[in-house]
Amino acid sequence: MEKLRVRFAPSPTGVPHIGNTRTALFNWLLTRQNKGQFIVRIEDTDRKRFNSQSLDKILEILKFLGLNWDEGPQTGGSYGPYFQSQRLDLYQKTAEELVKKGAAYYCFCSPQRLEKLRKEQRAKGQIPRYDRHCLSLSKAEVEKKKRTEKYVIRLKMPDSKIFSWHDLIQGDISINSKEVDDQVLLKSDGFPTYHLAVVVDDHLMRITHVVRGVEWISSVPKHLAIYEALGWPVPKLAHLPLILGSDRTKLSKRHGAKSILDYRDEGYLKEALINFMAYLGWSYRDNAQLLSLEDLVKVFNLKNIQKQNCVFDIQKLDWFNGQYIRMKLDKELVELLKPFVPQNADKEILLKIVPLIKERMIKLSDFSKMAGFFFKRPNVNSSLFDNKNYQDHLKKALSALQSIEVWKEPEITGVLMKIIKDNGWKTGDFFMSLRIAVAGSHQTPPINDSAVILGKEETLLRLNEALKA
Template sequence: MSNVRVRFAPSPTGPLHIGGARSALFNWLYARRNNGSFIVRIEDTDLERSSRASEENILAALRWLGLDWDEGVEVGGENGPYRQTERLQLYNEYLQVLLKNGDAYYCYCTEEELAAEREALLASGEIRYSGKCRDLSGDERCRLESEGRKPVVRFRVPEEKTITVDDLVRGQVSFDCSGIGDFIIMKSDGIPTYNFAVTVDDYSMGITHVIRAEEHLSNTPRQILIYRALGWNVPRFAHVSLILGKDRTKMSKRHGATSIEQYQSQGYLPEALVNFLALLGWSPGGEEEVFTLEDLKGQFSLDRVAKSPAVFDLEKLNWLNGYYIRNSSLDRITELAIPFLREARYITGEVSEETFQWLKKVMAAVRERIESFSELPQHVDIFFSEMLDYDDAAQEILRQEQVPIVFNFLRDKLSALEDLEESSVKKVLRALSKELGLGGKKVYMPLRVALTGRTHGPELYQVIPILGKELTAARLAHALQF
C-alpha cells in the first residue's frame, strides 16, 4: 500500500494515557508496515486545560516507547504548523468557504435559549438544535449583533437519511442524519470545534487512514459531512475498541496506573509496554505473545484488530515485564535499577565502577524474582544490611542441632578460598552435604536463613560472593546466637 499517511493527535491536557498510547502505537505500526508516514500533531484548542508541560510529557512518552514520527511537532514538515492554535487562519479560510456556499451559518442563540429549547424537546425525545437561526436575514443578523450577541457558526446538516461509514475494524456502520442536528463548527471566540478542526487538519495533511478510539465513532458522520461539503475525499476510518478493566468497566484509576508516565516510574520497560499494548485489541496469527517492535512492524494489520473491547490484564503486563527484565543485558538492567535503589536509600552519591560491578551481581541474583523495578527494595535489602533479624520460624530452623557444625564447616571452607566466585562457592556448597553426610535441607535451609533471613530467595552461590567473606562469616556468627 503506497502513500499511507496516518496521524496521532493528542490533546495536551494531561500525561499520555494508556488508551492514547495504544492508538499511537497502532498508527505507528500501520505506517511502518505499509512504508507510510506517521504524523504527530497537537490538538490544543481546549485553551483552559491544554499546557506545554502536558505536550512535552506526551512527546517524551512516545519517544520512550520507541515511536518516532516523520512529521509533526518538534520534527517539522511541509504541512505545518502542527499545533491547532497555530492553524486558526487556515480554519477561518475554510469556514468562509462553507459560509459562502451556504453549508454553514451564524447562530445567535444564547446558552439560556438553547437550554430552554432542549428542555422543550426532551418531551419528544429528540434533543438537537432546531435550526431557528438557519435562515436569518441580514437585518435580523444586524439586530442580534446590535444586542451584543456573539455568534457561533453551525454546519447546515443536509436532509439525507443516513450516512454509512465503511469502517476497517467495525465494518459498515450507519448513522441516522435526522438525529444529528446542525452542529457548531466555530465557537464565538474564533476557536474551531473538534469536528471541524480535525477534518481540516486531516485533509490538509493528506491523512489517508484515521485510526482512533471507538469513542470517536459517533463524530465520524459529522466529519464526513464536512468533507463532502468542501469537496474533499474522505479518508478510511478504523475505530479501535475501548480498553476495559478486569471488571469489564472502562479503564480508570481504580484499575491501577493509567498513564505511561506512571508505568515508567514504577519500573516497567518500554518494550514490555509496547508488547502489551499491541495485544490489547490486536491478535497475532499464532500463539506467540512476545513481540519486539520489529516483530510487530512485520505482522500488524487492521484486519486482526478485534471489534470487542480489550481487557487490561495487569498480571499479563507484569509477566511480560519480568520476561524482558530477565532477557535484557545485565548492564542495562543495573543502570535502570540505580534510581530505584537511590529512592530506597540503598545507594547515595556517585556509583563507582567497582560498585556498579557489585550491583550487577546483585541484579543477577534477584532479577529472576522481580516483575518491575519498584519491587527491587524488598528483594535486595538483604545485601544492604549488616545484620539480620530472624522471626520465630527462622529461629526455630537455626536451633537445629547440626547448625553449628554446618556453619563452622562453611566458614572454614570459604576462608580457604582465594576469591569468592560463583563457581568456587558452588563447589563448596556441594561438598558440605556430602562431607558432613547430611541431607540438603539440613544444610542449605539453615544457611539460607542465616545469610538472608528468609526461607526463599536467590541461590546461595550467588548470595555469598555478593556478601563477601567478612559479612558472610559475621552473619553466620550472629545466627549461631539463636
C-alpha cells in the same frame, strides 16, 4: 500512487493513558509497513485544560517507545503549524465558507437559553439537542446581531440523510442524520471545536488514513457533512476497539491502567509494553508471540484488528516483561537497573547478583526486594524465624563457616551440607534460617551464592547479629 499519511493527534489536557498510546503505535506501524509518513499533531484548542507538562509527557512517551515521527513538534514539516492553537485563521476561514455554502449558520443563543432548552427536553424524555432557533434568522438580522452579540457557528446537518461509509475495521456503517445534532464548529472565542479542526487539518495535511478509537464513530456523520459541503475527499477510516478492564467495564486505574511513563518507572521494559499493546485488539497466531518493534512492522495488518472490545490483562503484561528481562544479557540488565539500585552500587557486584535473580524477576523494580539486602543490612528479629531450632542452625553455621579459608561457593556449600547431614536436619529448614539471618527474607537467591557476594566478614557478622535478635 498517493503516499500513506497518518496522524496521531493527542490533546495535552492530562496524563496520556494506554489507549492513546496504542493508537499511536498502530498508526506508527501502519506507516512504517507501507513506507508512509507518521505525523504528530497537537490538538490544543481547549485552552482551559491545556497542560504543558502533559505535552512534554506525550512526546516523551513516543521517544521512549521509539515511535519517531516524520512531521510535528520539534521536527517541523511542510504542512505545519502542527499545533491547532496556531491554525485558528484556517478554521475561522473554513467556518465562514461553510456558512456561505449554506452548510453552517450563526447561532446567538445564550448559555442560559441552551441550558433551559436541555432541561425541557430531558423532562419530556427527549435527547437534548439544539432546536435550530437561529437557523431562520434573515441575513439582515444576523448582521445586526453580529455587531453586538456573541455567536457561534453551527453545522447544519442535512435533513433525513443516511451517511454510509466503509470502516477498515468495523465494516459498513450507516447513521441517519436525524440522530445527529447541529454541532458547534466555531466557538464564540474564535476557537474551533474538535469536529471542525480535525476535518480541516486532515485535509490540509493530506492525511490518507484516520486510525482512532471506536468512540469517534458517532461523530463521523458530522465530519462527512463537512467534507461533502467543501467538496473535499474523505480519508479512509479505521476505528479501533475499546480497551476494557478485566471485569469488562471501562478501563481505569483500578484495573492497573496507567501512563506508559508510570509503567516505565515501575520497571517495565519498552519491548514488553510495545508487545503487550500490539495485542490489545490486534491478533497474531496465539497472541503470545514475542515480537520486537521491527517484527511488528513486518506482520502488522489492519485486517487482523478485531471489531470486539478487548480486555486489558496486567498479568499478560507481567508475563511479557519477565520474558524480555530474561532475554537481556546480564550487562544489559545492569544498565537498565540503574534507576532501581543504590547510586554507589558497584557494577561488578551487580553483574554477580543479576544471574541469581534474573529468572524470578517480573519488573526491574523487583530488584530491591529480591537483592536489596546486598546493599543494606536487614533488620532481623526473632519473630521472622519459623523454625524453633533456628538458633542452633545459626550457631552451627557460624562456627563452621569461620573455619573456611577459601571463601567460594563449593567450599561454603560443602560445609553447610555437612552440618545438615551431621545433625539430621531438613535442608529447607536449615537454609531458611540462614536466609532470614543474612537477607531478612524468606525469598532470596541461593544463600551460598549470596554469601560469596557479601564476603566472609559481612556474612559472619549478619549471622552473629541474628543470634542476638
